[in-house]
Amino acid sequence: MSCWLVMTQLPSFTRRKENFRCLHCGTPVRGSGYTNHCPRCLWSRHVDVNPGDRAAECGAAMEPVGALWEGGEIVVVQQCLDCGHIRRNRAAANDDRDALLALFGRPVPDP
Numbered sequence: 001m002s003c004w005l006v007m008t009q010l011p012s013f014t015r016r017k018e019n020f021r022c023l024h025c026g027t028p029v030r031g032s033g034y035t036n037h038c039p040r041c042l043w044s045r046h047v048d049v050n051p052g053d054r055a056a057e058c059g060a061a062m063e064p065v066g067a068l069w070e071g072g073e074i075v076v077v078q079q080c081l082d083c084g085h086i087r088r089n090r091a092a093a094n095d096d097r098d099a100l101l102a103l104f105g106r107p108v109p110d111p
């Protein structure tokens with residue numbers, strides 16, 4: 001019950017499935033509704049203010065600058081090339097393993 005309440009009190013996450021072409025490497029990406037980064041090069045696009053809301057007007061490419069373990073999962077840290085916004089993105093199951101591993105060990109900026 002309490003768990004359900006917490007879910008409904010977080011309207012900032014909007015699930016939306018959308019396909020897009022990676023700004024960096026051109027790979028066509030099928031949106032899962034949660035992931036909006038490219039599984040091949042891990043670049044993303046600055047479209048969210050809160051995860052999934054697509055409320056940011058920036059729209060610039062976001063470069064993966066680091067990766068870390070958080071709660072048993074890989075989290076990719078991305079930084080917007082235009083405005084410098086930093087975001088943490090949970091890695092998806094189909095993300096390129098080598099690309100993820102290459103990000104480890106880099107200094108990760110604080111959000």
Ligand SMILES: [Zn+2]
Binds near residue numbers: 027
């Ligand atoms: Zn890409």
Ligand SMILES: [Zn+2]
Binds near residue numbers: 046059080082084
């Ligand atoms: Zn931006």
